[in-house]
Amino acid sequence: MSGSxxxxxxGGAAAPTTLExxxxxxxxxxKPKKKSHGGKVAFGSTAFLLAAVSGWFTVGPGNAEPxxxxxxxxxxxxxxxxxxxxxxxxxxxxxxxxRAEQPAANRSxxxxxxFDAIPGIGPKFASQISADTRQLVVATGKAGDATETTxxxxxRTADNRWKPGASWQGHNAAKGWTTDKKxxxxxxxxxxxxxxxxxxxxxxxxxxxxxxxxxxxxxxGTGFNGEQLAGSFDYVVAxxxxxxxxxxxxxxxxxxxxxxxxxxxxxxxxxGPTHGCISLPEAQMVELIKALDPAAKPAIVMADAATMxx
Numbered sequence: 001m002s003g004s005x006x007x008x009x010x011g012g013a014a015a016p017t018t019l020e021x022x023x024x025x026x027x028x029x030x031k032p033k034k035k036s037h038g039g040k041v042a043f044g045s046t047a048f049l050l051a052a053v054s055g056w057f058t059v060g061p062g063n064a065e066p067x068x069x070x071x072x073x074x075x076x077x078x079x080x081x082x083x084x085x086x087x088x089x090x091x092x093x094x095x096x097x098x099r100a101e102q103p104a105a106n107r108s109x110x111x112x113x114x115f116d117a118i119p120g121i122g123p124k125f126a127s128q129i130s131a132d133t134r135q136l137v138v139a140t141g142k143a144g145d146a147t148e149t150t151x152x153x154x155x156r157t158a159d160n161r162w163k164p165g166a167s168w169q170g171h172n173a174a175k176g177w178t179t180d181k182k183x184x185x186x187x188x189x190x191x192x193x194x195x196x197x198x199x200x201x202x203x204x205x206x207x208x209x210x211x212x213x214x215x216x217x218x219x220x221g222t223g224f225n226g227e228q229l230a231g232s233f234d235y236v237v238a239x240x241x242x243x244x245x246x247x248x249x250x251x252x253x254x255x256x257x258x259x260x261x262x263x264x265x266x267x268x269x270x271x272g273p274t275h276g277c278i279s280l281p282e283a284q285m286v287e288l289i290k291a292l293d294p295a296a297k298p299a300i301v302m303a304d305a306a307t308m309x310x
Contacts, residue, residue: 016187031075033251036251044278048119048189049076055144059077063104064070065095074261076200086146092105093304106175114157114162115162115164118136118154118162118164119161120305121138121301121308122308123300124310125303125308128192129192129301130299132297132300133297133299134298135154135156135292135293135298135299135303136153136154136156136162136298136300137154137195137288137299138154138300138301138302139151139300140152140303140304141176141302141303142305143175143176143306144177144304144307145177145265147172147174147176147218147273148169148170148275149170149172150168150169152165152166152169153166153288153291162303168284170278171269171272171278172188172274173188173273173275173277174224174274174300175187176304177189177303177307178190179303179307181242182259183263185261185262186275186276188274188277188278189261189264189302190303191241191299192299192301193239193264193300193302194245194298194299195237195238195239195246195266195292195299195300196210196240196294197208197209197212197237197238197246197249198210198212198231198235198236198237198238198249198292199212199214199236199238199248200217200234201214201215201218201234205286206289206290208292208293209292211289212249214248214250216250218233219232219233223270223272223275224272225273228270231268231270231282232269232270233267233268234268235268236249237265237267237285237288238263239265239277239278239300239302241262241264242256242257243264244252248256249263252257263277264277264283265277266278266286267280268282268285
């Protein structure tokens, strides 16, 4: 059953009531991993506030009232399209093109399936990956304005090489990617971000990260393709873009300010583009949550393929 968590104001002072004051959603406190059980949290004051700040609104045809909609998650696998590029006259370039078209697990530069460097990540992004990071989620968008994303969890080996996991298909934001994220722009932020906190409406599936189970992880209505959004927040992993590490994914504290957007998560796919998040099918979200280990300093690198390779 779902547990809820209530935060007590420090020093007995009244809890802040505005975003400018750094208000948190009611019913939340940060916990190590185990959660207390009992209290109930009203979605109206918590998730609605988070949705408002994160831009999870849409107005349907003929509707005067905005309704809360989802942010992002993958659903069913999407087939990769065949390459239409003409063969290169340069043998070295042709070989590189061939390698780029092969699945990650088949492109190893030695027989054990590992890589000295992760294919597709250029020097700009590689330089931002901490030497302490031993788990790296790579979310590669198909194009700058596309909404399909391929997600692979890479693990750094003892001899400092990288080994890929399975390749999963998901979604990113409805208008693609941006290096200058703004609230409500319907774009996913480009960059390298730590992964420190998980949560969801459903019970902890076996997370090593701190996990916040709460009934406030609720979303309703329909997405950009008319798909139902219910269940999208059953499992989430907070992406540390404009957020305070070590807090619930539901926290509304935004270090860079509300204008830069927030509430960017990995979450359950609803079968369409998101408002900024990365989505994955539910089974893969559970697998990811169970795999991520704080001792491995997990992070995500996310961008469209061309930007990531620069």
